[in-house]
């Protein structure tokens with residue numbers, strides 16, 4: 485067993501199994517035997533990510549008691565799961581969930597389609613919006629005016645331009661979290677920030693606890709850094725963080741790092757409340773785990789009445805347990821490639837050294853542009869435009885999906901850029917495959933899971949609105965039809981797709 489393992493108790497597993505909606509047997513179909521229904525239920529929980537891969541399952545006797553079935557039923561279900569590759573057992577040690585080799589599509593990151601290849605394809609792969617003009621143009625013009633004094637320097641600022649570090653520090657201070665410029669490093673996007681953090685703390689073989697599901701590209705970055713991912717399932721309704729589970733994992737696995745998106749989580753859109761944040765930080769501190777709080781989506785509260793809880797670093801202002809990562813990519817424009825880290829000054833010094841061998845620093849002009857936006861008040865206006873676009877797109881997409889695919893289920897998030905959709909029992913990987921044939925590119929659930937979980941999901945971003953959102957839903961419904969009728973299996977993807 486390569487992974488660190490979590491455990492699922494008998495009562496917890498029984499609750500999860502009982503919460504699965506029983507699908508009515510169609511006319512002429514016979515109910516499966518009890519062991520088969522149990523095996524299918526557990527398999528579905530693994531594929532949907534509600535039970536993590538490599539989780540230890542309860543002993544047969546305990547599960548039989550919790551479910552009020554015979555031990556023979558549980559033994560036969562476990563045997564069937566073993567035969568199908570969903571369970572691994574070691575005599576005397578127990579049984580762990582697994583995903584068979586070659587299961588649907590391997591989980592990978594997300595690569596945006598080059599804009600010039602888009603043509604008639606609706607790209608739902610990338611959760612990023614076009615620049616909120618005229619603010620991009622104004623910011624670049626403002627930056628050009630401020631460039632001359634920098635042109636006389638070497639131009640290398642591995643911790644970031646002093647002016648932008650001070651600006652970002654002041655913004656945290658204004659939110660009631662006192663911050664010095666020495667606590668800030670400017671990075672090349674949030675990706676650059678998390679890459680540096682993983683290099684500093686998450687060496688080869690280190691454990692990193694991650695939400696399950698989580699943002700695909702960060703999971704991939706961590707895998708490639710050689711980390712061992714420890715998935716922590718989101719609460720059963722996928723609406724938030726199960727703090728008992730988090731405390732248990734942090735205590736038992738004592739991972740070096742944990743990665744959390746508490747503000748409009750990607751992909752579920754969930755928002756952690758203040759109590760969950762406080763308890764997460766306390767649990768990390770007690771376990772000696774460094775908590776990466778990814779605030780990339782923080783400013784994208786889309787509904788007027790969202791009451792934003794205190795930032796995670798508000799529970800650890802010194803920044804020794806919580807390392808905050810921010811970004812201009814979602815609030816403003818991903819093309820800026822500006823991100824930042826807030827942490828204790830000594831952590832920042834080590835991070836600056838850690839990133840020196842990757843990119844030496846972040847482009848000066850873009851830093852000046854973000855600094856211009858933040859000092860001119862343009863940032864707030866641009867973010868307001870951005871929120872408006874995302875809100876309209878969300879509402880259009882939600883309405884279109886409800887109309888075209890009434891059996892798809894989702895919770896409408898109050899912010900962020902993504903809708904996490906349960907696809908009515910259809911394989912997300914097959915849908916992605918079929919989507920490529922009907923001109924809609926959609927990332928399947930397993931990309932957001934560890935080891936192939938979340939087969940029954942897709943992620944839809946708020947990047948299209950109006951008639952395009954309607955057409956996207958029509959094409960998704962066509963893809964669903966192909967999958968349902970078996971017409972998509974084995975279809976070859978057209979060459980225009982890169983992912």
Ligand SMILES: Cc1ncc(COP(=O)(O)O)c(C=O)c1O
Pocket residue numbers: 611672673674675676699702745750778780781810811812813818821822823
């Ligand atoms: C949660 C989260 N973190 C980080 C990133 C990457 O951000 P950046 O473009 O700043 O590298 C994204 C982009 O989708 C994201 O959703």
